Amino acid sequence: MKKVFLPSSIFVFFLLFSINSYACTCNCKWDCTFSKISTKNDFVALVKVIEYSDYLDIENRYGEKRPYSITVEIIKKYKGTEHRKRIKIWGDNGFLCRPYISELKIGSYYLIAPNIINSTSELGNAGDYDFFVCDVDYLEVDFDQKVAIGEYSKWRKNITLAEFERKL
Template sequence: MKKPYLKKILVLIMMLISFNSFACDCDCNGDCSFSVISNRNELVALVKVIEYSDFLDYKIDGYDKKMPFSMTVEIIKKHKGTESKKQIKIWGDNGILCRPYISNFEVGKYYLISPLQIKNSSDEGNKGDYDFFACWTDYLTVDFENGIAHGEYTKKKNKISLKEFENGIKK
């Protein structure tokens, strides 16, 4: 008599788990902290978000405003890379990509970034623009006034001064 009851509970639990699954169900193999990603990726820069540039035509659950799909950032200081533009565009998630939502970034705020350059134009971004990968720590929020970046800099360190970062980055 108890077995059918347990079976129903297990089925219900499995259904609930599957409803909450994220479209980008990824794991990071190894160390994907900012220190590792920024040493591996081509571009590393301190940026300021200038504007949200493109918007999705549909709503994203849990976000009640028009969802930004890309942002334009001003490069305040390039630490690594050959990018020559003063402003670049970074594309985010549309609900099915493995990217963070652009709404995670605030206009007027500063970030330490290490994005990937988009190789081919598509509906998800233009060739030469950039994007982030949701499974890595490829950006940190920056308290510009105090010169401190916050986020997973290493697996054991969740903040770093910009000076300390500059001294440690491999160019």
């Protein structure tokens, strides 16, 4: 029994540590809420989702195409040097540390604090943006009430747009 157990244990050990796995590593030490992310990121804006712009080659479980990017219209820029009226934001393809872009709905409003993409690749185009799945870098906005809803801070789950602007 001992002779069989040792080789099997060694095999399992090497098998487990030789498999390449991929996982997002979140380096947020304590506070990745929107209030912290919007303070550190270079670009912050109120946007409206105009359309899903690019799609993945795979379908969801309902047979629908999965959106890979969205085009948003900038309603109000709070911070940054972005001059375009519309920008593109890229999502996850199943292997990235980004949220799925289908979480953002066409016609809805969001406060965003995205990251700029610096070079063009199959992951997005230079000058476009993306989100990081470990950060709260967008909040849904009730545009009629002028309130952002979500994890604004550890202790607040919503904030008025006017108050957000004052705090930023």
